[in-house]
């Protein structure tokens with residue numbers, strides 16, 4: 001059954017991983033749900049880590065199959081990279097029927113110009129992260145890393161993760177949230193009064209002023225306990241917390 005009116009869903013920060021089968025089941029259940037939405041936007045960190053489209057672990061194919069099925073039911077699928085799956089490439093996108101979007105994209109959401117992104121670029125107080133980000137988003141670095149065997153890439157991802165966890169323990173909470181001036185400037189640059197993002201794992205709806213006009217920032221939550229989904233139709237948007245599936 002197709003949705004009769006246009007319904008658009010946004011998700012982020014699922015952190016799918018072979019070691020977290022409950023989250024994987026919850027995600028596949030969302031994909032299979034009726035009625036089928038018109039569009040699904042995945043705003044990064046779909047996977048806990050992504051070390052290249054040639055990775056042979058079965059989770060990638062399970063996710064691709066679920067996405068293909070949803071696309072086959074008429075849902076348009078879009079993906080913006082997160083800081084965990086920035087190496088997800090055209091090959092996986094093709095297999096999954098995902099359209100890869102630029103890191104900052106403006107869409108027409110039922111008549112409201114809306115900026116969508118992962119959200120890590122808003123965390124400009126986290127200087128150490130932004131430095132790391134510049135290094136690992138550089139095309140040369142990525143080409144060098146992707147030329148390494150899978151085992152070496154797996155090891156590199158694991159050491160980046162443990163270094164990141166160690167660094168995070170010493171960071172005050174405010175540093176890992178968005179910087180309000182950055183939010184204001186980026187919304188102003190794109191000429192929007194609505195922003196949707198994830199990454200901070202702090203779901204909510206924040207009112208603000210952009211160029212003295214009322215604006216809002218909708219933040220998606222992570223999928224560690226149940227799932228966070230922003231569901232929008234012509235009447236507006238609702239941020240829904242889905243319960244964790246039964247074990």
Ligand code: LP5
Nearest residue numbers: 049051083128129132135153156157160161163164167176
């Ligand atoms: O992910 P999360 O939310 O826990 O933390 C992020 C920031 N950390 C990261 C690093 C990722 O977690 C690492 C995982 C990458 C997986 C894919 C790898 C594929 C490539 C390799 C294999 C092919 O994004 C964290 C932020 C936090 O969000 C909140 O915004 O604070 O940033 C950091 O912790 C960064 C540290 O502060 C500084 C960097 C320490 C690592 C140094 C390693 C040096 C390696 C150099 C390589 C060029």
Ligand code: MN
Nearest residue numbers: 045082083199
């Ligand atoms: Mn993230």
